[in-house]
Amino acid sequence: MHASTDIPTLAPIRALIVDDDAFIREVVALHLEALGIEAIMVAEDGDRARALLHGSQPYDLIVCDLMLPGTDGIQLLRDIADQRPDAAMIFISSAETRLLRSVEQIARNRRLTVLGSLQKPLHPAGFKELVGRMRRQPNVRPAGSARTVIADEALHQALRTDAFFIAVQPQIDLLTGAVDAVEALVRWRAGNGATIPPDHFLPSMDAAGLMPELTDAVMRQSMRAVRLWLDEGIDLRISVNISPSVVVDAGLHARIVSMASLFRVEPGRIVLEITESGLATDLLIPLEVLTRLRLHGMELSIDDFGTGYSSLERLRHIPFTELKIDRSFVSVARRDRDARRIVESSIRLAHDLKLRSVAEGIETDEDARLMRALGCDVGQGFHFARPMPPEQLPQWLRNHDR
Numbered sequence: 001m002h003a004s005t006d007i008p009t010l011a012p013i014r015a016l017i018v019d020d021d022a023f024i025r026e027v028v029a030l031h032l033e034a035l036g037i038e039a040i041m042v043a044e045d046g047d048r049a050r051a052l053l054h055g056s057q058p059y060d061l062i063v064c065d066l067m068l069p070g071t072d073g074i075q076l077l078r079d080i081a082d083q084r085p086d087a088a089m090i091f092i093s094s095a096e097t098r099l100l101r102s103v104e105q106i107a108r109n110r111r112l113t114v115l116g117s118l119q120k121p122l123h124p125a126g127f128k129e130l131v132g133r134m135r136r137q138p139n140v141r142p143a144g145s146a147r148t149v150i151a152d153e154a155l156h157q158a159l160r161t162d163a164f165f166i167a168v169q170p171q172i173d174l175l176t177g178a179v180d181a182v183e184a185l186v187r188w189r190a191g192n193g194a195t196i197p198p199d200h201f202l203p204s205m206d207a208a209g210l211m212p213e214l215t216d217a218v219m220r221q222s223m224r225a226v227r228l229w230l231d232e233g234i235d236l237r238i239s240v241n242i243s244p245s246v247v248v249d250a251g252l253h254a255r256i257v258s259m260a261s262l263f264r265v266e267p268g269r270i271v272l273e274i275t276e277s278g279l280a281t282d283l284l285i286p287l288e289v290l291t292r293l294r295l296h297g298m299e300l301s302i303d304d305f306g307t308g309y310s311s312l313e314r315l316r317h318i319p320f321t322e323l324k325i326d327r328s329f330v331s332v333a334r335r336d337r338d339a340r341r342i343v344e345s346s347i348r349l350a351h352d353l354k355l356r357s358v359a360e361g362i363e364t365d366e367d368a369r370l371m372r373a374l375g376c377d378v379g380q381g382f383h384f385a386r387p388m389p390p391e392q393l394p395q396w397l398r399n400h401d402r
Helices: 022-034 046-053 073-083 097-109 124-136 152-160 198-207 211-231 252-262 284-295 311-317 337-352 365-373 390-401
Strands: 014-018 039-043 061-065 088-093 113-119 164-173 179-189 237-242 270-275 299-305 322-325 356-360 378-380
Touching: 014 022, 014 046, 022 039, 022 061, 022 124, 039 046, 046 073, 061 073, 073 088, 073 097, 088 097, 088 124, 097 113, 097 337, 113 124, 152 198, 152 211, 164 211, 164 390, 179 198, 179 211, 179 378, 179 390, 198 211, 211 237, 211 252, 211 270, 211 390, 237 299, 252 270, 252 284, 270 284, 284 299, 322 337, 337 356, 365 378
Parallel strands: 014 039, 014 061, 061 088, 088 113, 179 237, 237 270, 270 299, 299 322, 322 356, 356 378
Antiparallel strands: 164 179, 164 378
16 A cells, blocks of 8 residues: 555445345345445355455445355454455344354454444344444544555654644543543644544554654643643643553653653643553563653553453553543443443452543443443543544533533
8 A cells, every 4th residue: 555644535435245145135235225325235155255355346344244155254254354454344143142242352353343243133223323333433444544554754754743733532520520531642634634543643653663752742742731721720630542662661751750840740640541452461661661650640541451361460560540441342331231241340340459440432321321320430432522622621621511
């Protein structure tokens, strides 16, 4: 793929339906057409699906049965991951819920975007919810845009010209409704004025070894925002995501402490979010770095909790103060008993360990009510607020407090 600093033009959603039952294919097509998806291809078996996947037609959405003549959905996932890694997946099957969840995890392990699963018989409401999630989620990309490789020079240029900027998203105390904190989310403003979301450039930044420079830029902007808010009488914590590749940098601690001093920001107002699934197996350097930051009073959040393979070990060894429950559990907890149990257990675990629990990906009032009922401390998501420029936060807070 050619290097590009612009977001690909958003084309109409193109879908592929894979099912050996002609009636099911027709039903799915009707549901998708009712949602405005008109570019639809169908495959009646694995061989036909593979032929289409190897063709030139891009697909944004693949609706796939798990049992097909001569193959199964697991085998087909390998081809999808190789040929159409940018497609979002919906699985349809008569299989039990636990089996569907296992298939979803296999797809995620292959770095595919999973919107969810639907059990047969199919209902329009299920498709409406999952396709709506595809349109709302910033990490679901137009066909052909995934894994964009951006030239190193373009990344260096963006750093030199301060093209990376932050938007902040409020986090809400689920008991009182008050704003508890905000999270800083990095964006890239391209030369044509378009805003590029992080999943389009972070892999290239990481591959180019530029994550320390980007982290420093985001940290400086975050501290500057906190300082401006403090000058207006607004006292909030700010969460900043720290890449696992940066946590192994022994100089990270000194740089962050220096920035906090420069902007006169108390360390306790800074929360560093670390994705637990990305932490190295060897915790020697990360443990030293994170412990030193904690000793200076900064808070540590374990992000995307439950998506890794050694969550409990991380909680035992690293001095976290906050546990963030991954949106993949929160968004389906209302209708998925297993996801709900995982969320409930995570909240209980956080409280037992004296950690603040944060549910991310709350998109509806029903989600918020459930998280509140389960005892979660803090919620974050589009239901409360979309990310906004830091300078807009004071006015948003005034409107929120009315």
